């Protein structure tokens with residue numbers, strides 16, 4: 079009899095591994111929720127929260143609201159009742175805030191609702207938080223776990239983390255190429271290399287980024303809008319930033335015509351004639367002056383700081399070989415989304431990147447494939463940069 083009691087006692091206590099697996103499972107629910115906020119939280123982080131009752135049942139899920147409010151924890155708690163929240167566990171992808179902004183601190187709200195345990199994926203590097211949320215929860219007697227599924231959560235938070243730590247946005251370079259790595263035929267004229275499904279995917283990606291960066295070569299060749307034109311998502315297009323040294327963007331361009339759909343900023347050099355500036359500002363375009371680098375081009379690190387200062391956490395680059403090559407040479411590309419069609423268009427076409435004069439290969443490639451798939455007749459790859467190795 080006594081032996082049976084001991085056996086039950088032992089089997090009823092979950093092992094560390096079991097707790098970790100359970101925590102991972104619920105944290106992944108919170109991470110999935112956080113992805114619904116990507117590109118929609120202004121300068122705030124896209125956070126997800128899942129609340130699980132003391133009996134192990136999912137009570138509610140929340141994510142950061144449009145423009146950054148409500149916060150994920152507030153939204154998740156609002157969807158549950160005070161009685162059920164008492165004793166529950168909250169899974170949050172980013173440390174709950176401890177400072178009062180436009181809303182009260184989430185750490186205080188969790189304490190007020192008598193949450194018993196908080197599981198956090200990533201510590202918030204914002205100097206107003208940076209461990210203060212964790213400390214406040216622990217001081218109130220709440221059990222806190224940190225670091226659960228951190229790598230997965232960081233993929234969604236990458237833009238916010240990059241802006242707070244490095245004062246620049248996280249940069250995704252998107253390119254659509256032929257099978258042989260070319261972005262346009264020799265004449266440079268606009269033609270679709272990939273099919274309709276892949277082009278729709280590009281619009282989805284635009285809806286999930288805060289900003290889009292391109293340059294005047296692409297504007298003059300393609301006359302793009304760089305908006306999101308998917309049904310139901312047209313309000314989610316990114317803020318548009320164009321490198322245009324001499325302000326050659328036509329006032330009649332699709333970019334300028336669509337300034338009411340998404341903000342448009344043109345970066346230019348000092349000393350551009352006033353009439354060019356006036357024509358564009360009268361058309362509702364924001365102009366921002368940048369210094370030139372040693373090669374006489376707009377200074378990219380300064381451009382990145384200027385983009386981050388507008389609150390953009392994550393930008394996507396859609397540009398020709400010139401800007402793409404400049405960004406690679408400055409080590410400013412964090413993620414690559416490569417879309418590859420089945421067309422072969424030959425060596426006289428325009429390559430995705432200009433020559434790099436490389437004489438040797440690194441031991442390991444600077445980017446590694448994270449995901450890949452197929453849409454219609456085209457393939458796509460997402461590659462992430464290996465930090466600390468280049």
Ligand SMILES: NC(=O)c1ccc[n+]([C@@H]2O[C@H](COP(=O)([O-])OP(=O)(O)OC[C@H]3O[C@@H](n4cnc5c(N)ncnc54)[C@H](OP(=O)(O)O)[C@@H]3O)[C@@H](O)[C@H]2O)c1
Pocket residue numbers: 252253254255260261262265266267268269271292293294295296297299300321322323324326375376377378396397398399400401402404428
């Ligand atoms: N398949 C695809 O995914 C894709 C995507 C985009 C474009 N494209 C194609 O690419 C072609 C255009 O290529 P592109 O190389 O001419 O265009 P780009 O890279 O979009 O624009 C290059 C221009 O940007 C300006 N610029 C200012 N600062 C710069 C800097 N720091 N680094 C680089 N450029 C800077 C320069 O012009 P200023 O000195 O006058 O400012 C430069 O000539 C078109 O045929 C287009 O269809 C293909």
